[in-house]
Amino acid sequence: MYQDRRKVIVIGGGLVGSLCACFMGQKGYHVVLYEKRSDLRKDTYMRGRSINLAISHRGRVALRSVGLEETVLGSAIPMQGRLLHGKTGALQSMPYDPVFNNCIYSIGRNSLNEVLLNAAENYDNVKVKFDHKLVNADIRRGVIRVQNKTTTEVFEETADLIIGADGAYSVLRSAMLMTPMFQFNQTHIEHGYLELYIPASLGDKMTPNHLHIWPRGQFMMIALPNKDTSWTVTLFMPLDNFTSLRDEDSIMYFFENIFPDAVPLIGKNSLVHTFLSTKPSQLISIKCSPHHFGSKFLIIGDAAHAMVPFYGQGMNSGFEDVSVLSELLDKNHLEVKEIIKLYSEMRVQNVQAVCDLAMYNYVEMRDLVMRKSFRARKAVDEV
């Protein structure tokens, strides 16, 4: 970017937005990050979905560029393979990479977000403004309207580059929807998810350093390890099935028949309480094109390509978006409008392919995993 055009606005201080602020800060731009929520580092309660995530190569490369890979992996747990749970409790390990031992890592969402926000704020030229919400964008005039949620004041803002990292329900993307030739497709899948928990006191009953999977055709459960030896368990199943499990008897009957070995680990009380007190979350896949508008607007991360979580690449692809953008920004002879156009041309097809792979893995993980390997290797269980 030309030296006289140095202001960048990032909307959304989630994983992708806060990493993006680090990259922009490292380049010396004057960066303002607007996040609608309060500062998660000051919250005492855990919030948000999927409290841990799998980080893999794409994500690590991006973290390395801003010197954060070691810090992040230092508090992550390596997962060397899948550990399949059959119905009768038979286990089968499927290493990801038996030859070179490459693995993925489980990392807490909030602790990762904290590392990224701290790193962003370490740059003098980056200002993070919490409780500031993008209300709408007048993209033809090149301005956004932001509300300070504390004072309720709404003000207009502009910059040389405005990046929407405001998640799957992006306000910036909504403004782009009205523009000519903008393609948009969203799919809510039949399955939703609910998070359960294996406490640290029972965590050692789980085989360590694996991503645990209970594949059961229409239902699937996974568990990822946490640093304190607890495990976060995610149950995926059709939303209609969640609706039919309305009382203790039906919940316990379901679990004791479908996931019997998980019952003593999660614990009956916790299982029933979570089911009766928590609404399952929906899963959405979003594709759109292009990812830029005009001379300054760009969307990245879930705002541009939310995907179902079965490939573990949503955040990783969002991190890769930032790496790709960063490389293009380093081409000093290009103007911002050329860079973002080039970014769309390079990126749209690639991330849509990852969205497709994620949808394919939706079937693979809950179903094919069992058919292809578990049964073929004559493991004892019936699915």
Ligand code: FAD
């Ligand atoms: P978000 O995390 O949604 O962050 C958006 C931010 O923008 C939020 O902080 C929000 O408050 C803020 N915001 C929203 N609207 C506004 C506004 N109007 N003004 C200002 N701020 C705003 N990915 C992986 O790579 N590996 C995994 O293992 C994995 N597991 C997953 C498991 C589940 C169950 C789910 C649902 C997803 C999983 N993902 C995984 C995907 C991953 O969570 C997302 O891809 C990632 O969070 C996207 O980051 P983001 O910053 O683009 O969006």
